[in-house]
Amino acid sequence: MTTNMIIAVVLGIMFGFTLNKGGLTRYNKIVNVFRFTDLTVLKYMLTALVVAMIGLYGLRSLGLITFPNVPATYIAGNLIGGLIFGIGMALTGY
Amino acid sequence: MSTFIKQFRKELWSPYIAGIFLGITGVLAVWLSDSLLGASGAFENLAGIIGNAIAPETFNNMYFNFIMPSEITWGVMLFVGTIIGGFLGALSSGTFKFRVNGDSQWKAIFGPQTWKRWGLAFLGAIILEYGAGIAGGCTSGLAISGGMLLAPAAFIFIGGMFASGILTALIVYRKRY
Numbered sequence: 001m002t003t004n005m006i007i008a009v010v011l012g013i014m015f016g017f018t019l020n021k022g023g024l025t026r027y028n029k030i031v032n033v034f035r036f037t038d039l040t041v042l043k044y045m046l047t048a049l050v051v052a053m054i055g056l057y058g059l060r061s062l063g064l065i066t067f068p069n070v071p072a073t074y075i076a077g078n079l080i081g082g083l084i085f086g087i088g089m090a091l092t093g094y
Numbered sequence: 095m096s097t098f099i100k101q102f103r104k105e106l107w108s109p110y111i112a113g114i115f116l117g118i119t120g121v122l123a124v125w126l127s128d129s130l131l132g133a134s135g136a137f138e139n140l141a142g143i144i145g146n147a148i149a150p151e152t153f154n155n156m157y158f159n160f161i162m163p164s165e166i167t168w169g170v171m172l173f174v175g176t177i178i179g180g181f182l183g184a185l186s187s188g189t190f191k192f193r194v195n196g197d198s199q200w201k202a203i204f205g206p207q208t209w210k211r212w213g214l215a216f217l218g219a220i221i222l223e224y225g226a227g228i229a230g231g232c233t234s235g236l237a238i239s240g241g242m243l244l245a246p247a248a249f250i251f252i253g254g255m256f257a258s259g260i261l262t263a264l265i266v267y268r269k270r271y
Contacts, residue, residue: 005171007126012175013182014119015131015234020183021104022112028199034256034263035271043109044116045238051117052242056124068128071230071240073247078236081229082254088222089233089255090262092215093200 027093034090105187120242129168132235134226136173138162169235203266229254 022044023029032038059065101107123131142164145153158164184190195201195208204210226232229251231240237255240248264271 004127004168005166008129008168008171009175009178011119011123011127011131012172012177013179014115014122014175015172016176016179016181017183018112018115018119018179019176020180021107021187022109022116023106024112025180027197031199031263034259035267040109044113045233047110047113048116048120048238049241051114052120052238053244055117055121056242059121059125065125066128067243068124068130070243070245071130071236071247073245073250074230075250078229078247078250079254081225081227082251083258084225085222085229085232085251086225086255086258086260087262088218088220088225090259090266092218092222093197094215094219094222 030093031090034086103187105189116238117242120239123239127168129172130231130235130239131172132169132231132239133173133176134223134232134235135162136167136169137223138227139164139167139170203270 019025023040024044029038029040033041056065056067060067120131123129139162142153142158142162143166145158146164153164181190195206195211200211204214222232226236230236230247231251233255236245237248237252241252
């Protein structure tokens with residue numbers, strides 16, 4: 001067990017905790033965002049995005065962090081993968 | 095203080111509050127470990143480990159050797175933590191219990207049978223994980239973690255995910271959409 005692995009578990013606990021408290025572990029919350037009857041998923045996702053963007057770009061301009069490898073952009077793969085992913089997501093609600 | 099504890103123990107937080115915490119978690123992941131919060135990758139790592147034990151020749155390919163290594167990675171440990179975190183979240187609100195088929199909205203649409211829920215969850219998860227494998231991440235690893243680094247891939251993925259998600263929901267719900 002390296003320190004890095006322990007950090008991973010702790011961050012995982014924070015991640016799982018917020019998912020549970022946000023209601024993102026429920027079928028109805030996930031599928032209802034696709035029906036536009038409950039926008040919890042979008043509120044949660046976009047809030048996280050905005051907070052993390054400000055945090056990351058702020059810390060980088062202070063010289064405290066360097067960015068890891070950014071997920072690769074290959075338009076067809078990202079798009080087709082996203083299309084397949086959405087089917088599974090709407091069916092299972094996970 | 096007691097108000098704080100009361101708010102903390104609520105079953106559902108405001109999604110904005112939960113989102114702020116996820117955002118902080120995402121920043122910490124980059125800061126402390128130089129990693130991204132990916133959930134789907136862990137399943138591929140684990141699948142690689144199991145596959146190497148059962149059929150080493152089949153799994154001896156580029157994907158499982160280099161792209162998704164068959165070992166206990168940072169992501170696998172994150173995944174273990176996620177399960178514990180979800181468990182603690184349910185415990186803190188006092189809603190933890192074992193369920194095999196609990197969602198009332200699901201039952202209204204697909205029927206009350208448990209095997210249907212499990213079967214469709216299994217099938218849906220295969221589709222979902224396959225899509226994540228092609229795109230290079232899932233909602234957390236690509237859409238949120240990539241999005242916060244302003245990776246174009248994340249926004250293409252979100253577009254695709256919502257397009258097919260809305261279409262699937264339309265087909266499943268038909269008149270009840």
